[in-house]
Amino acid sequence: MPAVEGLFTFDDDGPRLIGGRVPGTESYFFPKHLGGADPRVGPVELEEVLLSRRGRVWSYTTSHYPPPPPFVVTSEPYEPITIAAVELESEKMVVLGQCTAGVGPEDLEVGMEMELAVDTLYGDDDCDYLVWKWRPVAAGSKD
Amino acid sequence: MDEIAVLGVGMHPWGKWGRNFTEYGVAAARNALADAGVDYADVGFVSGAVTVRCGYPGYVAGSTFARALGFTGAQLASSYSACASGATALQVARGQILSNACDVALVAGADTTPKGFLAPNTGERPDDIDWLRFHLVGATNPVYFGLHARRRMDLYGATTDDFAMVKVKNSRHGAHNPNARFAKEYGLDDVRNSPVVSDPLRLLDICATSDGGAAMVVSSMEWARAHGHRDPVRVAGISTVSPTYPDPVIDLPYLAADSVADPSAPLVGFKESIGARAYDEAGLGPDDIDVAEVYDLSSAMELDWYEQLGFCAPGEAERLLRDGDTAIGGRLPVNPSGGLGAFGEAVPAQAIAQVCELTWQLRGTAGARQVDGARVGITVNQGLFGHGSSVIVRR
Numbered sequence: 001m002p003a004v005e006g007l008f009t010f011d012d013d014g015p016r017l018i019g020g021r022v023p024g025t026e027s028y029f030f031p032k033h034l035g036g037a038d039p040r041v042g043p044v045e046l047e048e049v050l051l052s053r054r055g056r057v058w059s060y061t062t063s064h065y066p067p068p069p070p071f072v073v074t075s076e077p078y079e080p081i082t083i084a085a086v087e088l089e090s091e092k093m094v095v096l097g098q099c100t101a102g103v104g105p106e107d108l109e110v111g112m113e114m115e116l117a118v119d120t121l122y123g124d125d126d127c128d129y130l131v132w133k134w135r136p137v138a139a140g141s142k143d
Numbered sequence: 144m145d146e147i148a149v150l151g152v153g154m155h156p157w158g159k160w161g162r163n164f165t166e167y168g169v170a171a172a173r174n175a176l177a178d179a180g181v182d183y184a185d186v187g188f189v190s191g192a193v194t195v196r197c198g199y200p201g202y203v204a205g206s207t208f209a210r211a212l213g214f215t216g217a218q219l220a221s222s223y224s225a226c227a228s229g230a231t232a233l234q235v236a237r238g239q240i241l242s243n244a245c246d247v248a249l250v251a252g253a254d255t256t257p258k259g260f261l262a263p264n265t266g267e268r269p270d271d272i273d274w275l276r277f278h279l280v281g282a283t284n285p286v287y288f289g290l291h292a293r294r295r296m297d298l299y300g301a302t303t304d305d306f307a308m309v310k311v312k313n314s315r316h317g318a319h320n321p322n323a324r325f326a327k328e329y330g331l332d333d334v335r336n337s338p339v340v341s342d343p344l345r346l347l348d349i350c351a352t353s354d355g356g357a358a359m360v361v362s363s364m365e366w367a368r369a370h371g372h373r374d375p376v377r378v379a380g381i382s383t384v385s386p387t388y389p390d391p392v393i394d395l396p397y398l399a400a401d402s403v404a405d406p407s408a409p410l411v412g413f414k415e416s417i418g419a420r421a422y423d424e425a426g427l428g429p430d431d432i433d434v435a436e437v438y439d440l441s442s443a444m445e446l447d448w449y450e451q452l453g454f455c456a457p458g459e460a461e462r463l464l465r466d467g468d469t470a471i472g473g474r475l476p477v478n479p480s481g482g483l484g485a486f487g488e489a490v491p492a493q494a495i496a497q498v499c500e501l502t503w504q505l506r507g508t509a510g511a512r513q514v515d516g517a518r519v520g521i522t523v524n525q526g527l528f529g530h531g532s533s534v535i536v537r538r
Contacts, residue, residue, distance in 0.1 A: 003279060004269045027389075028402035034272050035399060038408075039388055058393065059297070061289030062342040067281035068262040070274055081281050085290050085393050093402035094393045096280050105342050110297040121279065131279050 003121045003129040007031050009050065010118040015132060016053055017095065017116065020046030028091040052089040054115045054137065060084040060099075060108045072122035080104075084134045086114045100135040113137040144424040147240050148367035148375040149536065150247070150360045151179025152499040157324040157355035157486045161255060164197045167356030168204070168253030169211045171492070175249070179360040180371075186217055186360070187245030190236040192252030192491035193223035201254075204491065205232075208251050218245065225526030226438065227383065228252060229357070229494030230534055234381045236361055246366040252491035253356030260284070261352065273396040273527075280398065284527075285349050285441070287395040289341030292443035296343060299458040301446065303343050305465070307334035309442035310347050310484050312470050317481020319511035322496075324353050325485050334442075348442040353487030357495035359502075376505045378498075379519075380424030380535035386413035395527045414451040417531035418523055422453075425535040429453035432475060433517040434504050436497035438524035439482040448523055449477070476514045479504060494532050497522035505538040 002008065009016045020032030022041050029035025029046060037043045066078040082099040099108075100117050114134045121131040153174025155167040168191075176183055191205030200207040205221040218239070222231040229252045236248035260283050268274035276282040295301040310329055317323040329347060337346040367375050389401030390413050403410065422428050429452060437448040446460035454475055455463050463469050469477040480486070480500035483493070501520035503509045524532040 004275065007279075026402070026404040027408075028404065030399040031272075031275075034270070034275075036388065036401065040408075059290040059294040061286055061293055061344075062339075063281055063283065063286055063289075064339045064342070065260075067277055067283050068260045069265075070263070070268075070278040071281045072278075083280060083282060083286055083290075090404065091402045092391070092404040094391065094400040096276070096282055096393060096398050098280055105293075110294065 001127055001129060003131050008118065008132045010130060014053060015116050015118040016050035017132060019049050019051040021049045023047050028093055030093065030095055051091055054113060055086040055088040057108055057110050057112050057114055058085040058087045058094045059110060060105060062105050074122050084108065084114060086134050097132050097134045100133045103135060107136060144380060145241050146364060146377040146379050147237050147361050148364050148372060148377055149502050150181055150362050150367060150372055150375060151175045152359050152502045153178050154322045154496060154499055155356035156322045157353045157489060160354055164194055164201060164253045164255040165207055165211050167354060168208045168251045171253060171356035171358035172208055172212060172249055172251045175358040175360045181247060181360050183212060184215060185247050186249045188218045188236060188239045188248040190232040190248055190250045191221040192228035192232040192495065193221050194254045194491045195223065196257065197255055224530035225528060226490055226524055227494055227526035227530035227532035228491040230381060230532035231383050233534065234383050237378065237381060240361065240363050247360065247362040249358065249360055250495060251358035252495050254489040254491050255354045256352035256489065272398065276396050276398055284395055285341035285344065288349060288441035288444060289344050291447065292344050292441060295443055295446065301461050304331060305461045306344065306348050306442040307331050308464055309439065309445045310334050313439065313478050313482040313484040316471055316479050316512050317485020320481050320485065323481045323485040324487050344441055344443065350440050350483035351487030353489045355489035355492050357492040357499050359495060359498060376502045376536050376538050378534060379537045380421035382417050382420035382531055382533040384416055384420045384531040385529045387411040387416065414525065417525065417533045418452040418521065421521060421533035421535045427519060427535060431519050432521050434479060434501065434514045434520045435477045436480060436500050436522045437477055439478060439484055442484065445477065452521065452523060471512055471514060479509065479512045479514055494524050498534050498536060501536050505536060
């Protein structure tokens with residue numbers, strides 16, 4: 001199940017981030033309910049849209065110390081996590097996400113194409129909790 | 144914008160002791176009052192910068208400091224805008240003075256910080272963007288610093304040694320500052336050999352969290368002149384601007400920047416707009432600045448500010464640094480106090496501490512770290528959730 005409801009899809013059509021859009025415009029927001037507003041129209045009811053699956057690396061970093069709670073550290077000892085900021089293809093909006101396992105800073109450069117994946121954030125006795133992550137297109141593309 | 148006078152400034156040294164933040168704030172306030180030669184009974188307004196890490200007394204910092212100094216019936220306010228809180232507290236005090244609600248105001252901020260990463264409030268908080276960034280992405284504050292540093296390397300060819308040079312420069316400045324927490328002068332190898340925190344930034348590139356306190360006594364120009372302050376340092380501009388939508392740059396604590404797919408939307412860089420507002424109020428520009436105190440939460444961030452304050456064009460900050468322009472003795476010294484690299488961050492005190500340093504610089508009383516002939520100075524900082532902060536002082 002998703003670690004937090006309502007932020008992304010993960011069905012057979014491939015994962016997508018769930019964003020908001022001011023109806024009839026190109027003003028997009030993520031997360032839909034926490035992404036701010038366009039002051040030219042104000043806090044209108046946003047329509048739900050699925051955001052571009054692909055984008056290009058705006059920047060990236062690797063966190064060598066375990067983040068504090070509410071992050072859940074899943075490996076002992078802690079394995080550094082790499083985080084990418086990716087500018088979505090259509091929405092021209094930079095979205096943060098962890099990179100999939102095995103992707104490190106040496107695999108990334110600004111401008112390279114990335115695509116969305118869904119992966120385990122952490123698990124407990126009941127189930128795995130899922131989150132969106134970024135991975136280089138070359139590493140996992142089917143199209 | 145009408146000016147107000149800086150009658151006195153004071154600090155409690157920065158460190159890591161874990162004592163009650165009130166102690167630091169009161170010590171700073173007493174030092175500022177003594178520096179001003181102002182009787183506490185003349186303070187009509189106490190403007191506190193809030194800490195959210197010290198319980199209820201921290202939320203009502205103005206009251207906490209006023210009560211510890213002794214309640215006099217003065218009016219109170221307590222302001223929170225994250226790292227920008229001190230500038231907001233000064234902004235509120237200026238409004239009181241310029242609207243003739245008071246003649247003299249005390250502005251103070253202090254903090255006691257926990258060890259390690261700053262973290263969000265506890266509990267399950269899926270509607271809190273600050274909670275989501277930690278929970279879903281592990282995006283600590285240094286993660287955002289690392290993203291911006293890496294982008295500087297990619298766009299402008301900055302190197303990790305450039306970032307280390309900022310730390311080396313600021314530690315050389317800070318070694319002469321009795322209020323700084325770290326007296327050590329670091330060399331390039333010290334930075335190079337410190338562990339990576341958030342690639343490409345190392346431990347010595349990233350500011351620590353500290354305890355400390357800073358305060359100012361400010362008044363109307365009329366009151367200052369009537370009480371013997373013939374040529375005080377003046378506050379000529381204060382900026383507490385928010386971003387202008389759409390802001391395409393990802394910054395803490397958000398998971399996404401604004402979309403810039405709509406070509407008709409105005410593009411105003413947030414960080415550039417912070418200093419621009421202060422320049423506008425003061426009727427001054429980057430060429431008028433003699434000395435600057437900028438927020439070096441990371442060493443790389445200091446370089447960003449050179450450009451965002453207009454000291455040079457985008458991509459030229461490394462050249463300024465390498466040429467020594469921003470060291471004491473150079474054309475435009477930056478962070479003569481030692482900056483956050485030498486202090487570590489005491490959130491609500493930091494923006495006030497920046498103005499304290501500039502006040503000493505403009506008075507010519509900064510001792511071994513004096514910038515010769517400084518007449519105009521600018522501070523800049525930024526609090527998360529879109530809080531700009533910049534103050535211009537002149538003499």
